[in-house]
Amino acid sequence: MINNNFLSILTLLINFIHILSASAWLAGTIIILPGNKIKLNKNIYSFMLEQYKNWTNTLLSILVITGVILILNNLSTINNNSHIYLIILLFKLLLFFWIGLIIFIVRFKSVYFKTSNIYNSVLKLIINEKLIFSLTIIIFLLSEVLEFIKL
DSSP, X not given: OOOHHHHHHHHHHHHHHXXXXXXXXXXHHHHHTTTTTSOXXXXXXXXXXXXXXXXXXXXHHHHHHHHHHHHHHHHTTOOTTXXXXXXXXXXXXXXXXXXHHHHHHHHTOOGGGGSOOHHHHHHHHHTOTTHHHHHHHHHHHHHHHHHHHHO
């Protein structure tokens, strides 16, 4: 049987990596998305944008892997407020999926977006890149609510 102290340290390490990745994600969205309003040298901004795009897949992968481990660990510890916890957790996962969908569709834009129709216009509103920052903030807030409920 695995030592309980070892599992506690492993959980703490996974939680630290998850928070570090989420913070890097948030910092990147703060700098990159409103980039035209920040007074940066064009070369510095383009370098930062390229680096952030390169790290996007890595950050999302780390968040998914560590998030799944933390979700499974947290589900085993909740008790009285489990239905509230699960609803908020599902909403948080839906928002995370929405961000992933935005990134995927924006990165691999197809010919469909070049034609103008009502469905295209609605879809463009739903997958607007500017939503990523606000969705990230909501996910951070929901994470804090989940931590509060877990106690």
